[in-house]
Amino acid sequence: MDYKKLADLLFPNALTREEVEARYPKRNLKENEAVTRFAPSPTGFVHIGNFMSCLIDYVLAKTTNGIFYLRNEDTDKAREIETAMEKIMEVLKHYQILPDEYQYKEELHGNYGPYIQSEREEIYHAFIKDLILKGRAYPCFCTKEELNEMREVQEINKERIGYFGSYAKCRELSYEEVEEKIKAGIPYVIRFKSMGNYNKRFIFHDLVRGDMELPENDQDAVIMKSDNPLPTYHFAHVVDDYLMGTTHVVRGEEWLSSVPLHIELFASIGATPPKYIHNPLIIKKDGENVRKISKRKDPEASMSYYEELGYPAYSVIEALMTLINSNYEEWHTENPEKSFLEFPFSPSKMATSGAFFDLEKLNNISKEYFAKLSAEEIYEGLFTYTEKYDPEFHEIIKKYKEYTISLLNIERNTEKPRKDIAVYSDIKKLFWYMYDEYFYQDNPYKDVEEKYPMDGIKEYFEECYNLEDTEEDWFNHLKEFASKYKYTASRKEYKENPEAYLGTIAKFCEIIRVMITTSNMSPNLYDLLKLLGKERIKKRLEIFIKIFQ
């Protein structure tokens, strides 16, 4: 076979490798500086597993003073979704994981572009032509039907499945045969010609798992598709990461089984492969079974799920960091002021089995985080969140800014602040009744089932309640007053003689609490009353008494 003739037949106008490589000088890196990339395909929402890889990429690049870039892997034109790239950019922005080099719409940053694979066609073609010239790639005209048939034969014979060895029949085509088929317009793909031996093994070093013994690749994988002149993932990965100078490839462990192919592909173009970090899959318990978190079944697989509920970016990153390195949590409690970018990340400490993204744990992390924020900071976050996800509430908190901050400040500046907010959408659930716009929407007490005695309630507000009291005075006065209406301050006394009392002070407080919040659970009553003010208390009192008397 005359490879030169074949190469010119298939790619008459392709650039040479030298011409292409001249555009991509070696990166000027110091020892240990990592070049990483986030390389999503724009086929849907951002999956949490991909985002975890992305976070690792980012941490690796930033902690080594290296480069983190974004590459749009849009070679699958059939599955491409137009808005997907926008979503990806939004997620990166939301989490402030910003690439140093990227290409989006009219913007181009970085000297190793294009960063969109569909714009790199001539680059791939130069490499493919070069492989053909070396006898390491060839056109294959096998149809889907032929391939399926071959597969069935392999299954019956209990052989390995694939296009390799004697099954790779298009390997043997003569130049004349190829020329004839091409002239006849028969569609074809380009396959890599493997020289590997499946029975031979080699050592592959993964940064997470250490040394692994893998069989050599012997599959003649498709490297260029027939329906469009773009490469498959495998080939694009090899060419792009070589030219763009990627030092570390972070990807899900589902890629582990194609490592032998990638290693052989790198060797075939005379390049050193990058270091690999195969991170664990994010899994989920589904009844008895454990499975990969799924785009279709699990809403929490999508990064937008967390944003919509109002998890702060910080909480999600914290939760993922604890998954990535389980000693992260401990480190962070010891170094509470430090950013996750100062954490000494170690790939070898990463879990090697499936990682369970625990929403309970996320909530806990998030509550701890909110507990540390000031009321003003929470207000700001809430402002941004509601602007996008709850415009009605947004208008309300805008109107009552100072008041909302005071609400958020209840039991906050103490040694043991409240921990009842995990997501921004919790805030409305917690404080809706403190806004008259919500309180008076219909009968506020429609869900109150218990029949409360009204003894002393009206009198309390008329004769005793004083807005100026300190909390201590307030409670003492309340106790004193309630005891006149057969409420006791002593639990013991009440237990001994329940008939003699209407209840304990707790009961009296409960009635007031229900009156102003419609619920028997709320933050500190003293603060709520104070914030509500005399007039608004009075109005609620009147309605309350009217309904319950």
Add this chain to the structure above:
RNA sequence: GGUCUGUUGGUGAAGUGGCUUAACACACCACCCUCUCAAGGUGGCAUACACGGGUCCGAAUCCCGUACAGAUCACCA
């Protein structure tokens, strides 16, 4: 079926041959505190290292086998 990877309490996990009578965190339960809730405090979850062999003075840790689970075997990434 082939290949690869795993398997420590309810959950996530620490652990790389002696410091382990196996950490820590979350969840759950009980009690304490308390005007309710959220917290906070104390304690509990009673035989947690898949199973069977082996190496060794000594194994959760190394080796072999078995079972189970997961990943992958596309012109999808």
